Amino acid sequence: MVENVVRSHARGHETRITICRPDQRNALNREVAEGIIAAxxxxxxxxxxRVIVVTGEGERAFCAGGDLKAGRNGGPFMQDPSDPMxxxxxxxxxxxACRKPTIARVNGVAVGAGAGIICACDMAVMADHAKIGTPEVKVGLFPMTIVPPMMRVLPRRRLMEMFITGIPLTAEESLRYDLVNYVxxxxxxxxxxTELVTHIAAQSPTAIRLGKYACHAIEDMTYPQQMRFTETLLPRIAQTEDAREGFAAFIGKRKPEWTGR
Structure with a gap:
């Protein structure tokens, strides 16, 4: 892992991944992206x-988008033409694609790629002083890479207003439009x-893993395709060790002991 720009710390059932570039407002470059992926x-x-939390160092910024000063070595606009990714x-x-629950801890401003990270995570908790925006149009760009994850979270008209005007959402607005879960x-x-991590860690990791897999798999299917896919998964989940333990614990009126299998 790239230790100087990304820090990963495990505490209990939580693994916290922190972008450590406060002087650059935790801007994203290739090194940061590779560090987060490795973590x-x-x-x-x-x-x-059981839970992965992604955040930025300090209180000023979660992630201030792509690092416009990174230049040829790791900048967001420099890419090997032979590599489409x-x-x-x-x-x-x-x-x-992460099989474990992910939470964005939005400690400060999140723009561009920072907004993309938030939308890629399963949940988000936001500080009331923070803002989320897509200001790329102000420098003659359009936030192409973050369009797919953001389109899956925000209402279309609200999203297009953000993209076209560059005006950020306040924490209150982000909560109102379901961009975040809590402020x-x-x-x-x-x-x-900590409250969310505690609730999640008490549940079956197997059920969560298979549930996330199903939700992502059916996202672009038609309704009949979704139903045919999910109805075959329910009996499969019921055969897991965690499901059998969950049934036994419920009948025995005790706390389940999950194996994650």
């Missing part, structure tokens, strides 16, 4: 990890994260 991969492989797109794909004051941000 996500390691957290997925850790049996003690952009590092930002690979990052969003990796977050969305707290800065001091309460970690308390809310």
């Amino acid at each position: 996500l991969t390691a957290a997925e492989a850790d049996p003690d990890c 952009h590092f930002a797109g690979k990052l969003f794909d990796t977050i969305q 707290t004051d800065g001091a309460g941000l970690d308390d809310k994260i």
Whole structure:
């Protein structure tokens, strides 16, 4: 992992991945993207990890978009023409494909790629002083790479207004449009994260893993296709060790002991 720009720290059932470029407002470059991807991969492989939290260092910025000053070595607009995969797109794909729950801890301003990371995560908790925006039009660009993850979260008209005007959403607006799950004051941000992690860690990791797999798999299917796919998964989930343990614990009126299998 790229230790100088991304830090990964496990505590209990939570693995926290932090972008560590506060002087650059935690802007994204290739090094940061590769560091987050490596940390996500390691957290997925850790049996003690139940929830992955992504955040930025400090209180000023979650991620201030692509690093416009990165230049040829890691900038968002420099790419090997023989490689169709952009590092930002690979990052969003990796977050969305993660089999463990992901939470964006929005500690400060999130623009461009920062907004994309938030939308790629399963949930988001936002500090009340933070804003989420897509200001690319102000420098003659359009936020191409973040369009796919954001279109899956925000209403179309609200999203197009953000893209076309460059005006950011406040925390209150982000909550109203379901871009985030919760808004707290800065001091309460970690308390809310801990509350969510505790709730998630108490549930079956197998059910969550298979449930996330199904939700992503059926996203672009027609309704009949979705139903045919999901109705075959329910009996499969019922045969897992966790499901059998869950049934036994319910009948025995005790707390289940999940194996994650």
